[in-house]
Amino acid sequence: MDASLSIGGLSIPLRMSQQSFEHGHGSPWQLRNARLAGAATIAVTLALLSSPALAQQGGTTTTATSQQEAVAAPTSQASEDAIRAGTIPVPPPPPGAALPQVDSIIPDAEFNSAIPSLDPSDDPAMNQPLESIQSFERRIATQQSGAKPTEGQAPPANDPALADGDAVEEVGDAPVADAELAAPLPPLDHFEVAPVQFAEDEEAATRDLRVTYAVRLNGLDAADKETAVSLKSQFKGLSALEKGDGKADNVAMASARLTEDSELVKTILASEGWYDPQVRTHLDRTDGPSGLPLNAVIDVQPGKRFTFSEIKVEADPTVPPTLIADNLALKIGEPIVAERVQGAEAQVALALPENGYPFAAVGDRDILLDQDTGSGAYTLPVTVGPRGKFGGFKTEGDLAFDVDHVETLARFKRGELYDSRKVDDLRKALVATGLFSTVSAEPQRTNEPAGDGTEYVTMLVKQDAGPPRTIAGSAGYAAGQGFTVEGTWTHRNMFPPEGALIVHGIAGTQEQGAGVTFRRANAGQRDRTFEAVAEGLRSDYDAYNAITGRLAARVSYDSTQIWQKRLTYAYGVELLGTAERAFDFDAGERRRRTYYVASLNGQVGLDTSDDLLNPTKGFRVTALVQPEGSLGNGFNPYIRARLDGSAYYPFGDFVLAGRVRFGTIQGAARDDIAPSRRLYSGGGGSVRGFGYQKLGPLDPNGDPIGGRSLNEGAIEGRYRFGNYGVVAFLDAGQSYESTTPKFSDMRYGVGIGGRFYTNFGPLRVDVATPLGRRKGESRLNIYVSIGQAF
Numbered sequence: 139m140d141a142s143l144s145i146g147g148l149s150i151p152l153r154m155s156q157q158s159f160e161h162g163h164g165s166p167w168q169l170r171n172a173r174l175a176g177a178a179t180i181a182v183t184l185a186l187l188s189s190p191a192l193a194q195q196g197g198t199t200t201t202a203t204s205q206q207e208a209v210a211a212p213t214s215q216a217s218e219d220a221i222r223a224g225t226i227p228v229p230p231p232p233p234g235a236a237l238p239q240v241d242s243i244i245p246d247a248e249f250n251s252a253i254p255s256l257d258p259s260d261d262p263a264m265n266q267p268l269e270s271i272q273s274f275e276r277r278i279a280t281q282q283s284g285a286k287p288t289e290g291q292a293p294p295a296n297d298p299a300l301a302d303g304d305a306v307e308e309v310g311d312a313p314v315a316d317a318e319l320a321a322p323l324p325p326l327d328h329f330e331v332a333p334v335q336f337a338e339d340e341e342a343a344t345r346d347l348r349v350t351y352a353v354r355l356n357g358l359d360a361a362d363k364e365t366a367v368s369l370k371s372q373f374k375g376l377s378a379l380e381k382g383d384g385k386a387d388n389v390a391m392a393s394a395r396l397t398e399d400s401e402l403v404k405t406i407l408a409s410e411g412w413y414d415p416q417v418r419t420h421l422d423r424t425d426g427p428s429g430l431p432l433n434a435v436i437d438v439q440p441g442k443r444f445t446f447s448e449i450k451v452e453a454d455p456t457v458p459p460t461l462i463a464d465n466l467a468l469k470i471g472e473p474i475v476a477e478r479v480q481g482a483e484a485q486v487a488l489a490l491p492e493n494g495y496p497f498a499a500v501g502d503r504d505i506l507l508d509q510d511t512g513s514g515a516y517t518l519p520v521t522v523g524p525r526g527k528f529g530g531f532k533t534e535g536d537l538a539f540d541v542d543h544v545e546t547l548a549r550f551k552r553g554e555l556y557d558s559r560k561v562d563d564l565r566k567a568l569v570a571t572g573l574f575s576t577v578s579a580e581p582q583r584t585n586e587p588a589g590d591g592t593e594y595v596t597m598l599v600k601q602d603a604g605p606p607r608t609i610a611g612s613a614g615y616a617a618g619q620g621f622t623v624e625g626t627w628t629h630r631n632m633f634p635p636e637g638a639l640i641v642h643g644i645a646g647t648q649e650q651g652a653g654v655t656f657r658r659a660n661a662g663q664r665d666r667t668f669e670a671v672a673e674g675l676r677s678d679y680d681a682y683n684a685i686t687g688r689l690a691a692r693v694s695y696d697s698t699q700i701w702q703k704r705l706t707y708a709y710g711v712e713l714l715g716t717a718e719r720a721f722d723f724d725a726g727e728r729r730r731r732t733y734y735v736a737s738l739n740g741q742v743g744l745d746t747s748d749d750l751l752n753p754t755k756g757f758r759v760t761a762l763v764q765p766e767g768s769l770g771n772g773f774n775p776y777i778r779a780r781l782d783g784s785a786y787y788p789f790g791d792f793v794l795a796g797r798v799r800f801g802t803i804q805g806a807a808r809d810d811i812a813p814s815r816r817l818y819s820g821g822g823g824s825v826r827g828f829g830y831q832k833l834g835p836l837d838p839n840g841d842p843i844g845g846r847s848l849n850e851g852a853i854e855g856r857y858r859f860g861n862y863g864v865v866a867f868l869d870a871g872q873s874y875e876s877t878t879p880k881f882s883d884m885r886y887g888v889g890i891g892g893r894f895y896t897n898f899g900p901l902r903v904d905v906a907t908p909l910g911r912r913k914g915e916s917r918l919n920i921y922v923s924i925g926q927a928f
Contacts, residue, residue, distance in 0.1 A: 223249045268322075347388040350431035351421070353379045355403075357438035364443065364473075365410050372406050373399075379434055389432070393421060396434045403438055411473035412440040413507055442512035444474045453520035456495070457591075462520060465489040474505065474514050483518065490522065491558035496581040496595050497523035526556040529584060529594030538573040538603040539635035546635075547664055548597070553588070556581065556595055568599070570700045571659065573631050575604035606631045615922045616822040618680070618830025620647030636660055644675075651675035653688075665703070667694050681831045681842040682813035683730075686716035692739075699898070702750045706743040712736070720813040721837035733812040734769040747786060751899030751925040754793045757785040768812060776805035778815070784928050793856040797928040799824075803846040804877050816844030817873050819885075822921035823928075825850060825871035827887020827906035829916060834873030840914055848872065849879035852928065856893070863893035863900065867927070886910070887919075891927075899925050 224246035231237050269277075355373060362369050374380050378395040386392040400417045407415045416439040421432050449468050456462060467482045483500050490498035501519035508514070528550050533541045547567040550560045561579055568577045578600045586594040611625045626642040633639070633656075640655040653673025661668040671690045677683065692710030697703045712735075719730040743760040747753035764778040784797035801817045808816065818824075818831035820842075825833060834845045850871030857864050869887045874880050889906030904921040911917065921927075 222246075222253075270322075349386050349389055349392055350384055351379070351386065351392050351434045352384060352431050353377070354433050354435045355438070356436065357440065358403075361407065361410070361412065361438075361440045361443075365475075367410070369406055369410065373403060376402055376406075378402075384431065389421065392432060392434060396421065396436070399434075400436060403436060407438075407440055409476040411443045411445070411475055413444050413474075414441045414509060415439060416441065444507060444512050444514050446470050446472060446474060446516055447508070447511070447513035448515040450515070450517045451520060452517065454522045456490075456493075456522055457525060461489060461493055462486055466518070468516065474516075479503065479516075486518075486520065488558070490520075491556070494525045494527070494555045494557075494592065495522055496526050496556045496558070497521075497583065499523070524583070525592045526581065526583075526595035527588040527592050528552055528554050528556055528560075529586065529588070529596050531597050531599065532582070533599040533601060535601040536603045537601050538571070538631055541599075543635035543660070544568075544597075544599050546660055546662070549664065552594075555592075561597070564597070564599075566701070567660075567664065570698065571630075571636055573604060573606065573636070574602055576600075576602040603631075612924070614924075615920065616830060618821055618828075618832060618919075619649070622646035622649060633658070642673075648678050649675065661693075665695055665701070667696065668692075669694070677814070679831060680829070681818060681844055682718050682720045684716050684718040684812075684814050686714055686718075686814065688712065688714040697745065697750055699750060702745065702747075704745055706741075706745065708739070708741045710739050712739065716812055716814060718813050721839070721841065721843055723809075723837075726838075735766055735812060735815065737764050737766040739764040752895070753784075753786045753795075753926070754788045755786050757783070759783045766815070768806070768810060768815070774806045774810040776803055776811065778803050778817075791858050793858075795854045795856060795926075795928070797850075797852050799848070799850040799871075800879055801848040801873075802877055802879070808844070808846055808875060811846075813844055817846060817848045818842060818844050819848050819850060819871040819873040822904070822923060825852075825869045825885065825887055826867065826889055826904055826921060826927070827869060827908040827919055828885065829919065832915070833871060833885055835875050845873040845875050846877045847874045847879045849881055849884075854927065856926075858893070858895065861895045863895065865891040865893060865904070867891065867904070867906070869906070889919075893926075902926065 355370065358369050358373075378398045379392075382392075382395055386395065396419045400419045403417050404415055407413075418437045420435050422435060424431060424433060446468060447470065449466070449470055451462055451466065453462055465482075465485045465488075467485065468479065472478075483503065487498070487500045499521045501521065504517040506515040506517075529552055531541050531544050531548070533544055544564075548560070548564050550557070550564075554560075561581070565577070565579050568574065568579065580598055580600075581595045582598045584594050584596050588594045606629055608628045608630065609626070610628070611623070613621070613623045615621050622644060623646065624642065624644045626640055628638055628640045630636070630638045636659040638655075638657045638659070640657060641652075642655065643652040644650060651674055653671060653675075655669060655671045657667060657669045659667050669690075669692045671688065671692075673688050675684075675686045675688070677686070690710060690712040692708060694706070694708035694710075695703065696706050696708065714735050714737075715732070716735070717730055717732045719728050721727070722729040739762065741760065741762045743758065745756070745758045747756035747758055760782045762778075762780045765775070766778060767773055767775045778801075780799065780801040782797070782799050784795065786793055786795045788794075803811065803817060817834075819833035820828035821830035821832075831842050831844070833842070834848070835843050837843050848871065850869070852867060852869040854865055854867040867889055870884050872880075872882070872884050886909040887906045888909055889904055891902060891904035893903075894901040902921070902923050902925065904927065906919050906921070907917055908915050908919075
């Protein structure tokens with residue numbers, strides 16, 4: 139095949155055996171020479187183009203008549219020698235450039251010997267214009283369609299099937315239809331190189347694309363009037379457009395949010411019974427600069443609101459027969475509202491176990507919608523299961539206590555109709571022990587008949603005992619009491635079941651001590667606690683200085699952090715010996731006396747408040763009576779009594795709280811009563827604005843000596859915002875030497891406080907000042923503690 143390559147106005151003749159091209163055969167040496175020749179020809183041409191002086195020296199002549207016109211090739215041997223490998227001058231490298239030494243891949247002599255003669259007289263086709271690719275493909279396809287290899291010649295396309303003499307042969311590749319491939323190559327001196335385009339600043343580009351928008355939701359007004367909830371409010375709370383605050387990085391982002399919100403509108407409408415709404419969205423430009431802000435418009439046509447046309451429950455008979463129907467609060471003709479449907483089904487799921495069906499299960503509902511009538515046929519499958527009564531108990535796992543104590547915690551007996559509320563109560567009691575990492579109580583079938591068509595159900599308690607030891611600490615400050623730090627070490631189950639050993643200590647500026655407590659919770663019956671205490675305490679207050687040893691035992695039914703009780707009670711006994719220094723009026727100075735006191739005590743309380751540490755409504759009343767006998771100067775029996783009451787009334791986030799306290803000691807003279815057993819007022823738990831025990835009778839040195847009666851009152855306004863709160867309060871009180879309160883010489887303290895609410899109660903900081911401050915009284919008093927003042 140003869141062809142020429144036209145580059146930059148030069149027509150370079152190329153030659154290859156037609157037979158070798160068409161049939162792809164020839165020796166490897168011929169193929170290699172052909173490749174070398176082609177490479178050399180292109181290399182030479184590029185060298186000529188890049189070296190005009192060399193082209194003139196070779197005697198070449200350029201004629202600029204047309205792009206297809208060939209240029210006469212060099213004819214002399216000298217010109218061929220001038221462009222042979224190794225003879226072309228190479229420009230020197232730039233000054234200072236250190237170029238690496240590169241060895242030749244093909245030696246110059248081998249390369250030159252492989253280059254065919256470039257004399258056009260050897261092949262006239264070398265001076266012919268280069269055939270276009272389209273013409274070349276068409277000609278080759280025509281030739282191959284009737285090709286018949288000669289003897290010894292390889293078949294076309296190396297496929298023996300083409301040498302069978304069949305007139306219908308394989309057709310070559312289809313002609314190239316791209317016109318650009320058929321067009322002549324542009325001259326090199328006309329070749330344009332696209333300049334490098336540097337990317338713009340990404341932030342600037344993004345800033346230019348940002349858009350603002352306003353949301354327009356149309357067509358929901360009529361639907362909103364039919365519902366008990368605000369559809370528009372639900373949309374605003376969940377909308378992607380609303381969360382974007384009217385800004386988007388580009389129009390595509392705003393459009394994506396608009397599409398997401400169109401689906402949200404459909405979901406909201408479906409939840410209220412509109413199952414076939416028409417929702418259309420579009421972004422509109424406004425008259426503002428650059429058409430911003432955009433209007434993100436959602437047009438809604440709710441369509442029909444679907445209602446119940448049929449309500450069907452698939453279940454076995456129950457006792458009573460209407461148990462399911464009475465608790466499935468759905469009616470024919472009412473709208474199909476998702477929240478009401480879910481609530482009704484949840485009520486059925488609760489009512490069945492509460493009425494003797496521990497294994498009942500509510501299945502998946504089916505609602506068949508009729509688009510034409512706008513109605514739905516509702517079907518609910520319910521597996522009722524056997525009706526059961528409480529049987530026995532079983533327990534397994536890592537046990538904190540045995541099955542007998544589980545039975546003590548339960549508020550139901552064998553033979554009672556199963557009630558899931560009583561099972562929930564048992565679970566709460568198990569958690570309240572504080573002995574488990576995890577614990578569960580679940581019913582198990584026994585198939586044991588219990589009469590009346592019921593069967594006994596065994597309660598299986600799975601225990602996973604948690605770490606039994608805890609270390610706890612607290613700190614506080616109060617005017618008159620100074621700083622106190624308390625710490626406890628507790629083993630909650632050292633003497634199972636629920637027999638705890640507590641070692642406690644207190645270190646303060648005016649009080650120090652340590653003691654040991656044994657406490658058994660749920661002792662013999664649910665919620666009853668037995669406690670025995672042995673402790674020693676040193677106290678140093680303005681009223682007295684005492685070193686006391688104390689033994690006490692107490693049985694109580696009290697509220698706890700987890701379990702607040704409406705009715706509480708306690709009774710016990712107390713023995714103490716105390717050496718106390720107090721003012722002796724006969725001697726005119728402080729003297730130490732030793733007292734031995736034996737006491738019985740009884741307490742009862744009524745609590746209707748809503749929280750133990752942070753009450754906001756309800757009231758509390760507590761009465762305490764303590765018959766005592768003191769051995770000092772002989773045996774002196776007397777009775778100590780106290781009555782406390784508090785009430786709470788909420789006004790939104792504001793709570794108005796108030797309290798009163800009355801106390802009396804009957805049956806003994808003041809001096810026959812140990813100073814630590816007398817009645818005092820003043821301090822953080824009494825009358826704020828005054829020091830601890832500072833109100834009441836005073837000795838000649840101005841120190842309190844205590845009395846035999848007291849009266850106190852307080853009113854407090856509490857306002858909470860989030861986890862914080864502020865408090866304003868007014869306290870009043872006084873103690874008296876007489877055995878009954880006189881309600882005279884009342885002292886008042888006023889102040890403000892701050893609250894930080896935690897999951898275990900509020901942290902309290904109060905600052906108060908006395909009204910009508912007297913000599914020796916502090917201007918400000920600070921109180922820090924956990925829980926409200928009352």
